[in-house]
Amino acid sequence: MHTSSIALVTGGSRGLGKDMALKLAQQGTDVMLTYRSQQDEAAAVVAEIAALGRRAVALPLNVADVSSFEAFFAQVTTVLADTFGTNRFDFLIHNAGTSLSAPIAENTEAQFDEMLNVHFKGVYFLTQKALPLLRDGGRIITISSATTRVAFAGSSAYASMKGAVEVFTRYLALELGSRGIAANVVAPGAVFGGGAMPDTPELRAYVTQLTALGRVAEPNDIGGLVAFLCTDAARWLNGQRLEATGGMML
Numbered sequence: 372m373h374t375s376s377i378a379l380v381t382g383g384s385r386g387l388g389k390d391m392a393l394k395l396a397q398q399g400t401d402v403m404l405t406y407r408s409q410q411d412e413a414a415a416v417v418a419e420i421a422a423l424g425r426r427a428v429a430l431p432l433n434v435a436d437v438s439s440f441e442a443f444f445a446q447v448t449t450v451l452a453d454t455f456g457t458n459r460f461d462f463l464i465h466n467a468g469t470s471l472s473a474p475i476a477e478n479t480e481a482q483f484d485e486m487l488n489v490h491f492k493g494v495y496f497l498t499q500k501a502l503p504l505l506r507d508g509g510r511i512i513t514i515s516s517a518t519t520r521v522a523f524a525g526s527s528a529y530a531s532m533k534g535a536v537e538v539f540t541r542y543l544a545l546e547l548g549s550r551g552i553a554a555n556v557v558a559p560g561a562v563f564g565g566g567a568m569p570d571t572p573e574l575r576a577y578v579t580q581l582t583a584l585g586r587v588a589e590p591n592d593i594g595g596l597v598a599f600l601c602t603d604a605a606r607w608l609n610g611q612r613l614e615a616t617g618g619m620m621l
Contacts, residue, residue: 375399375400376399376400376401376461377400377457378400378402378403378461378462379403379405379447379460379463380402380403380464380466381432382405382406382466382468383402383404383429384404384406384409384410384413384416386564386590387514388464388467391464391593391594392416392420393594394595394598395598396423396425397423397598398602400601401425401426402428403427403428403450404417404427404428404429404430406429406430407434410429410431414429417429428450432467434467434493435485435488435492435493437496444501447504448504459504460506461508462509462510462601463501463510463511464512464514464597465497465498465511466597467489468489469485471486471526471529473525474524474527478528486528489532490532490536491536491539502547505552507550509551510554510600512555512597512600513537513539513555513557514556514558515533515556515558516530516559517614517616519533519534519558520614536556537556537612540554540556540610541610544609545610553606553609554610555610557597557600557613558612558613558614558615558616559593559615559616560588560614560615560616561587562588562589562590562593563588563589578619581620582616582618586617588617
């Protein structure tokens with residue numbers, strides 16, 4: 372039987388998800404990563420993980436489409452058996468997402484529904500479908516945002532869904548405690564480089580000025596924290612929100 376731990380990272384082809392996948396691989400974890408459209412980028416991440424001596428597989432997934440989850444997990448089950456020689460995985464990391472900036476007065480129902488489906492409904496039901504395949508003693512990590520603590524104009528729909536995910540994560544911690552599964556939230560601030568967020572010199576200057584450590588974040592600043600939450604050293608962290616912003620708007 373396969374003995375090393377296995378992580379499922381959504382949105383693992385670029386940005387934060389890519390760094391999470393690589394950091395997990397560096398500490399000895401095999402990785403299943405999902406991508407929505409960036410198949411070539413996802414394949415490149417798989418190759419990087421293989422170069423680290425770990426196994427990895429990239430699977431297509433649209434986290435906004437709940438109706439596709441059953442087929443997706445049928446595929447995960449096959450991959451677990453064929454590639455990893457097991458029927459369970461250890462770490463579920465909800466990273467996939469998109470951003471939206473629109474004032475409340477102008478936000479459309481379609482934009483709202485996209486944020487709902489990607490950031491909350493998708494996370495909720497992907498977790499539900501994953502539970503039979505998640506090993507007892509495993510971990511669930513949801514990715515939230517600094518926007519649930521500090522309000523930024525234009526982020527109302529996005530931040531509301533992230534707030535819902537934070538509450539959901541506490542309930543996961545409570546209800547899955549009997550299985551030894553810990554669930555925590557990582558809440559990054561603005562991260563520049565390969566993600567979905569707009570990236571302009573003006574925005575970088577604004578974020579730098581708000582951040583105690585005096586620079587903007589790169590994906591490299593977040594992946595290690597997610598990987599740490601999957602170690603034995605973090606086993607007693609449960610139901611917590613860890614904000615990783617370099618000290619933004621303290």
